[in-house]
Amino acid sequence: MFDCHIHSTFSTDSEMNPIEACETALKQGLDGIAFTDHLDFDYPDTDDSFNIDYNEYFKTMTPIRDDYKGRLNVLRAIEAGIQPHVIDETLKIVESFPFDYVLASVHVIGGVDPYAQEYYTGKTKLDAYERYLEEIYFMITQFDSFDMVGHFEYIIRYSQYADRTIRYADHSDIFDSILKELIKQGRGFELNTGTYRDPSASFKYDFEVLKRYRELGGELICLGSDAHRINHVGLRFDYFAQIIKDAGFSHTVHFENRKPVWDKL
Numbered sequence: 001m002f003d004c005h006i007h008s009t010f011s012t013d014s015e016m017n018p019i020e021a022c023e024t025a026l027k028q029g030l031d032g033i034a035f036t037d038h039l040d041f042d043y044p045d046t047d048d049s050f051n052i053d054y055n056e057y058f059k060t061m062t063p064i065r066d067d068y069k070g071r072l073n074v075l076r077a078i079e080a081g082i083q084p085h086v087i088d089e090t091l092k093i094v095e096s097f098p099f100d101y102v103l104a105s106v107h108v109i110g111g112v113d114p115y116a117q118e119y120y121t122g123k124t125k126l127d128a129y130e131r132y133l134e135e136i137y138f139m140i141t142q143f144d145s146f147d148m149v150g151h152f153e154y155i156i157r158y159s160q161y162a163d164r165t166i167r168y169a170d171h172s173d174i175f176d177s178i179l180k181e182l183i184k185q186g187r188g189f190e191l192n193t194g195t196y197r198d199p200s201a202s203f204k205y206d207f208e209v210l211k212r213y214r215e216l217g218g219e220l221i222c223l224g225s226d227a228h229r230i231n232h233v234g235l236r237f238d239y240f241a242q243i244i245k246d247a248g249f250s251h252t253v254h255f256e257n258r259k260p261v262w263d264k265l
């Protein structure tokens, strides 16, 4: 199993040393991890703190990858935070470095990160979630150099609605548009376990999204913990691997040199 979504110290919001992350992954019995450090051009209310010096990143990650060869597959990756006006400069970075894997995510909608509560002000839950999914649809149709889509569930993390679960049934049209477009493009999405770290949380993963993707012919699905600290690496992967299996998938996928590699479940 691969954890395809890990943040090291190269991300402003993580203090996890990459070697500590690798050691933890080995202890967890993982076969590989992807360091998807954050690139978010024009992230609101900060200076350029979600930007990375990718020359430094590769100078650090390549020897780590080489050291762990044969024990742990270390993938050099990026989580590209997309807003409509940053697509061109993001493309430039993505195409200038030899990433194994590009994860495309939406963190900012109309200039606001839902982490800031103002995003939800005056919006019903359905409006707030739908708007997020529309932004993902825009991203996948306009940003042409990614492998998988990050966390459909990001929008529920900071919401305060009584029932925070995001459901396929509530947004079936936009989910279908996203899933069909991804299938047409030969791309997929991650199941981001970071949103579901607490098994006792009142919101649950709605696996109808996974089932629908499978039903439409989708095959590319991966697991990502979104860990920013060592005790989150690979968290609850056995549980979510079973959910993926139950939705009809026989494999998950990870990416090497931007090409999918299949991992049997």
Ligand SMILES: [Zn+2]
Residues within 6 Å of the ligand: 079, 105, 107, 150, 151
């Ligand atoms: Zn993210």
Ligand SMILES: [Zn+2]
Residues within 6 Å of the ligand: 005, 007, 036, 079, 226
């Ligand atoms: Zn992330």
